[in-house]
Every structure is written in structure tokens, then in C-alpha cells.
Amino acid sequence: MHADAAHSDAALAGLSGAILHDEIVPARAPWLHRVNKGQTLRIVDLEGNQAVDFLMYAAGDDAERYSAQDTITAQANIFLRTGTVLLSNEGRAMMTITGTNVDYHDTIGGACSCESNTLRYGHHTKAQHACVDNFLDANVRVGRGKRDMVSNINFFMNVPVEPDGALGIVDGISAPGLTVDLRAEMDVDVVVSNCPQINNPCNGFNPTPVRMIVAG
Amino acid sequence: MSGTADPYGAQAHARAMAGTKVEAMPTLPAAADDASGPVVWEETVAAGGYASRRLARGARLRLIDLSGDSCVSMLVFNVENPLERLNVADTVKVQWNGYLGQGRLLLSDMGRVMMTILTDTAGTHDAFCGASNEASNARKYGDGKNYGAHPNARDRFMLGAAKHGLGRKDVHPCINWFKGVRVEEDGATTPDIGPFDEGREIVLRAEMDVIVVLANCPHVLDPRDDYSVTPVRATAWRGEVTPADDDARNATPEGLRAFLNTEDYYAR
Numbered sequence: 001m002h003a004d005a006a007h008s009d010a011a012l013a014g015l016s017g018a019i020l021h022d023e024i025v026p027a028r029a030p031w032l033h034r035v036n037k038g039q040t041l042r043i044v045d046l047e048g049n050q051a052v053d054f055l056m057y058a059a060g061d062d063a064e065r066y067s068a069q070d071t072i073t074a075q076a077n078i079f080l081r082t083g084t085v086l087l088s089n090e091g092r093a094m095m096t097i098t099g100t101n102v103d104y105h106d107t108i109g110g111a112c113s114c115e116s117n118t119l120r121y122g123h124h125t126k127a128q129h130a131c132v133d134n135f136l137d138a139n140v141r142v143g144r145g146k147r148d149m150v151s152n153i154n155f156f157m158n159v160p161v162e163p164d165g166a167l168g169i170v171d172g173i174s175a176p177g178l179t180v181d182l183r184a185e186m187d188v189d190v191v192v193s194n195c196p197q198i199n200n201p202c203n204g205f206n207p208t209p210v211r212m213i214v215a216g
Numbered sequence: 217m218s219g220t221a222d223p224y225g226a227q228a229h230a231r232a233m234a235g236t237k238v239e240a241m242p243t244l245p246a247a248a249d250d251a252s253g254p255v256v257w258e259e260t261v262a263a264g265g266y267a268s269r270r271l272a273r274g275a276r277l278r279l280i281d282l283s284g285d286s287c288v289s290m291l292v293f294n295v296e297n298p299l300e301r302l303n304v305a306d307t308v309k310v311q312w313n314g315y316l317g318q319g320r321l322l323l324s325d326m327g328r329v330m331m332t333i334l335t336d337t338a339g340t341h342d343a344f345c346g347a348s349n350e351a352s353n354a355r356k357y358g359d360g361k362n363y364g365a366h367p368n369a370r371d372r373f374m375l376g377a378a379k380h381g382l383g384r385k386d387v388h389p390c391i392n393w394f395k396g397v398r399v400e401e402d403g404a405t406t407p408d409i410g411p412f413d414e415g416r417e418i419v420l421r422a423e424m425d426v427i428v429v430l431a432n433c434p435h436v437l438d439p440r441d442d443y444s445v446t447p448v449r450a451t452a453w454r455g456e457v458t459p460a461d462d463d464a465r466n467a468t469p470e471g472l473r474a475f476l477n478t479e480d481y482y483a484r
Binding site: 122148149 | 299303304305306308309310312313314315323325326327328344345346347349350351352370383384385386387388389390399401402403404405436437470471473474477
């Protein structure tokens with residue numbers, strides 16, 4: 001499904017260059033897309049507080065991929081904000097967050113999986129759809145697999161850390177129509193899981209669609 | 217004519233080295249007079265060095281920060297299916313806490329407990345900042361290559377993993393033992409690099425048959441100009457598989473389900 005790229009569309013405001021791609025990702029679905037160096041990917045949280053689990057791979061060598069730990073270390077902060085450079089496991093810039101109207105995004109909480117759901121909520125959740133299955137669904141079709149799963153980004157998800165180390169996914173700080181803009185610093189293959197989780201507040205207990213716009 | 221100009225002389229020269237002792241080396245046959253069971257691995261890992269080892273379910277792995285300046289980065293794989301590996305994000309998320317210490321579990325990406333932290337006298341560890349890489353060491357120390365004076369943890373991992381048939385894609389987010397990182401209210405990461413007392417130690421219990429890969433390189437947030445790290449002693453001994461009444465197994469509902477998943481995996 002493609003959204004109408006009408007000139008009056010507020011979701012396109014501030015994007016420079018041509019609109020190269022504009023798509024609504026349904027609730028619970030995976031998404032895979034190449035974003036080339038210099039292009040901007042805008043993610044729109046259409047209905048608010050919808051976690052967008054995000055991984056990316058260097059287009060020429062997918063053993064180079066997003067690294068949450070390298071990204072945290074380079075900026076000496078766990079939260080992803082405007083200006084954060086998203087680094088690879090080789091320490092190279094993959095994308096930069098050039099703008100977001102959400103205070104911060106998460107990269108320590110990881111992706112939900114059928115298996116970890118059994119720990120977090122009980123074995124009755126084993127059959128529920130999960131982000132790792134979305135990542136695998138998208139990756140396996142292009143020759144990647146389970147070895148390509150690493151710690152990811154969760155846009156529009158809120159994971160605070162308390163002084164005693166307590167952490168958890170808590171109520172979101174996003175809202176309908178809020179966005180994050182990512183400028184590619186190299187050619188990257190972006191893989192997204194529009195999170196299907198229903199057992200915690202990461203999606204307000206109600207998974208919803210998100211919009212992906214590529215401009216440049 | 218030199219003493220090594222022919223094979224006989226070269227052989228004699230090589231054999232004359234036997235019995236040399238250095239600080240960083242393995243002990244064979246494995247032996248330690250301070251282990252709590254039959255010793256299966258005894259090795260002091262060099263400053264800047266690495267090691268990898270297969271450990272049986274139930275084995276204990278003790279790491280001793282001999283001189284107080286070790287930084288041991290660790291990967292963990294399931295021996296029989298290395299696609300299953302330590303998942304740092306799940307480890308902190310499932311246990312509702314980002315700080316590692318006694319009683320905490322190391323969880324795989326398949327919802328299983330891989331290792332348990334049985335004891336911890338250090339209290340400063342890091343699940344957030346990961347390994348140094350060639351670029352970060354080159355920036356800080358002038359070079360970061362395996363063949364140079366400032367090896368980086370990520371490339372150490374690559375070598376350790378390769379010896380078990382694993383590759384770059386298998387080098388996953390890691391845990392750092394003995395150097396701490398705290399998260400401030402605004403998300404800032406504050407490293408705790410020491411100085412620390414000599415002899416701090418952790419003891420881990422393998423809850424699955426695992427491959428552990430260790431890299432002993434300066435923490436990636438170490439503020440010191442010098443490449444500062446000291447050797448770590450690794451000792452492993454055989455031990456019982458975790459019984460049903462084990463305190464760590466039963467400490468939390470999430471952890472108990474991780475043990476149930478591991479026990480289910482070995483029901484065969």
C-alpha cells in the first residue's frame with residue numbers, strides 16, 4: 001500500500017529532494033529497503049507510540065551491520081537523539097539522526113522474540129508473533145539469517161534506566177504523527193519490524209501502522 | 217656458523233626452551249590448587265590477549281583479575297548450535313536490570329539460560345558499551361591491529377571465534393567483566409575503570425554446553441592515554457548440573473522460565 005504523496009501532506013514537510021519511496025507498513029509487518037548514501041529515511045509514527053524495531057547492514061558487506069554498543073560508546077549515552085550517529089560494528093557511520101521530535105529513542109531493549117516472550121510473560125505467549133520472526137522473515141529472503149541478528153534500535157520506544165540499574169519498557173513518549181529522520185552515510189539495507197508485541201506498553205498494547213518515506 | 221643453521225641445531229635450540237615460565241600461559245595438564253572440583257582449564261590470558269574454550273554444562277569458570285586492571289570481554293555460544301548465542305539485550309531486559317552481578321543470568325537469543333553468575337567480588341561490569349574495534353584503538357593508541365601492540369577486543373573475538381569455525385557475523389554484542397559502566401538519569405554512560413584491588417573474581421556456571429570467547433583488552437571507554445590492561449587468570453572445573461532447588465534457578469519467575477527452557481532443550 002502506498003500513501004498519496006500530496007503536496008499538502010504534512011508528513012513530507014522539510015524533506016529535500018524527490019520523494020523516492022512512500023509506503024505504509026501495516027501493523028505487525030516486516031519491511032526491507034535499500035537507502036543509499038545521502039538519502040533520508042523518515043519514519044512516521046502514524047498513531048503514536050508504535051515501536052519500530054530497526055536493523056541495518058552495509059549494502060556491500062552485510063557482515064558490517066548496526067552496532068548498538070558501538071553507537072552508545074561513541075556518544076557516551078544510551079539514548080538516541082537528534083545528532084546521534086548510528087555506527088557499525090566496524091565503527092563506521094551508517095546513518096545519522098538528523099531530526100526527531102521525540103525526546104529520545106531506545107537501543108538497549110532489543111527485539112521481542114517468541115522465545116524471550118516465554119521468559120518475560122509465560123509460555124502461553126510462545127505462539128504470538130514477534131520482532132525476531134519479522135527480522136528473520138525479511139532477512140532470510142535475501143540470504144541473511146539468524147547470525148545476522150544483533151542488538152537493534154527501537155524507534156519510538158522508551159527504556160529508562162534507574163540508579164540501581166533497573167530498566168524496562170515503559171509507557172511511550174511519542175505521539176501521533178511524530179517522526180525520526182535518518183540520513184544514510186553509506187548505502188545501507190534497512191530491515192524493520194513494525195513491532196507486534198501486545199504484552200507491554202511498547203506499542204500502547206495496540207500495534208499500529210507506520211509510514212516510511214525515502215527522499216533524496 | 218649459527219646454532220640453528222641445520223635442522224639438528226634448530227631442533228636443539230627449540231627444545232632448549234622447554235620449561236620456560238611466563239605469566240600469561242596455560243598450565244597443562246590443567247591444575248589448580250584453589251579450585252572446587254576437577255580442573256579442566258587453567259590459563260592466564262595475556263594483557264591484550266584472548267582465549268576461547270569449550271565448557272560442559274555444569275562446569276564452573278572462574279576469572280580472577282590478578283592485578284586489578286583486567287577487562288575481560290566475553291562472547292558465549294551454544295556448542296552444538298552456535299547460531300544460539302548470548303543476547304545482551306535480552307539478558308538485561310528479561311531480568312529488568314542492566315547491571316550484572318551475583319545471581320544474574322546470561323541469556324541466549326533462544327530464551328535459555330547459558331551461564332549463571334555464582335559469585336562476584338568485583339561488582340563493576342558492563343553490558344552496554346561492548347568491544348573496542350580497530351578504528352577506536354587506532355584513534356586512541358595509534359593502531360589497533362592484532363599484530364600490533366594495541367589489539368582491539370573485536371578482532372580478538374574474531375580470532376577466538378574463528379577457531380571454532382565461526383566468523384565475523386558470529387561476533388555478537390558482548391559483556392565486559394571487571395570494568396563498570398553506570399547509566400545516568402539523562403542516559404549518559406559513566407565508566408568505572410578503577411584502580412581496583414588485586415584478585416577480584418567472578419565464578420560463572422555453564423548452564424549449557426558452551427563456547428566462551430574471552431578478549432582481555434582495555435575497556436573502550438578507558439580514559440587513560442596508555443594501553444592499560446593486566447593479565448586475567450581463567451580456571452574451569454567440572455561441576456554438577458544445576459539442581460531443581462538451586463537458589464539462582466528459582467530467584468525470579470523470568471529466570472526460572474529460562475532454566476525450564478534450558479532443561480527442556482536437554483530433555484532428550
